[in-house]
Amino acid sequence: MSSKLIIALDFSNAELANNFVKQLSPSDCKLKVGFELFVNSGPDFVKHLVDLGYDIFLDLKFHDIPNTVASACQSAAELGVWMMNVHASGGNVMMNAAKQALDNCNSSAKLIAVTVLTSMDQAQLESINILEKPQDRVKHLAQLTKNSSLDGVVCSAQEATLLRKQLGDDFLLVTPGIRPKGMNAGDQKRIMTPNDAYQAGVSYIVVGRPITQAENPLVVIDQINNDTT
Numbered sequence: 001m002s003s004k005l006i007i008a009l010d011f012s013n014a015e016l017a018n019n020f021v022k023q024l025s026p027s028d029c030k031l032k033v034g035f036e037l038f039v040n041s042g043p044d045f046v047k048h049l050v051d052l053g054y055d056i057f058l059d060l061k062f063h064d065i066p067n068t069v070a071s072a073c074q075s076a077a078e079l080g081v082w083m084m085n086v087h088a089s090g091g092n093v094m095m096n097a098a099k100q101a102l103d104n105c106n107s108s109a110k111l112i113a114v115t116v117l118t119s120m121d122q123a124q125l126e127s128i129n130i131l132e133k134p135q136d137r138v139k140h141l142a143q144l145t146k147n148s149s150l151d152g153v154v155c156s157a158q159e160a161t162l163l164r165k166q167l168g169d170d171f172l173l174v175t176p177g178i179r180p181k182g183m184n185a186g187d188q189k190r191i192m193t194p195n196d197a198y199q200a201g202v203s204y205i206v207v208g209r210p211i212t213q214a215e216n217p218l219v220v221i222d223q224i225n226n227d228t229t
């Protein structure tokens with residue numbers, strides 16, 4: 001069975017990322033490329049990872065007018081990535097255009113949406129005149145994502161049980177903020193262990209520093225893949 005573990009490749013250059021990836025095999029995990037690595041190493045590095053056989057989640061959270069987002073999604077699909085994302089707050093017309101762009105180029109890449117960034121609490125939402133409670137906004141935007149025929153959302157593990165119930169079994173829930181038992185939370189506020197996240201209905205977990213900064217990353221990967229955390 002293919003791994004449900006997505007490792008966040010948060011490295012400041014391709015050489016560091018490559019040295020880390022050299023220890024891995026595509027059967028162990030999928031890889032997430034975010035802003036930091038994409039801005040410093042670019043599409044060629046993403047293609048290199050795809051050529052090595054990895055499923056790549058390109059985490060660039062597109063949010064712009066529908067035509068621009070659709071073109072960006074098409075470009076991402078042409079790199080051969082497995083998954084990409086947009087902001088659900090871009091609206092259903094933007095999400096539909098993104099989905100249509102992938103269908104038009106016969107891409108099977110998964111398209112998911114970010115609902116509310118986990119860094120946005122009630123006070124932060126109020127500061128931009130959004131008066132809804134964060135959880136209500138997550139539910140609303142997740143439903144909008146599903147209605148726009150996207151494959152799933154990025155969400156916190158705390159939201160997973162509720163969203164799984166609301167959106168059904170086929171909708172993907174992709175979850176960062178995961179910490180194997182006993183590991184440092186770092187700057188993550190509301191953490192969950194891999195096992196608890198799967199129990200809550202999460203489809204894929206995103207784990208960065210507990211693996212990338214481990215003395216022996218393969219041991220941690222093995223523990224996570226064997227549900228012993």
Ligand code: C5P
Nearest residue numbers: 008010034117118176177206207208209
């Ligand atoms: O190192 P750590 O496991 O905290 O990494 C989590 C990854 O997931 C990082 O790449 C971070 O940017 C990303 N992420 C997150 N929270 C979100 C969305 C993305 O931690 N709400």
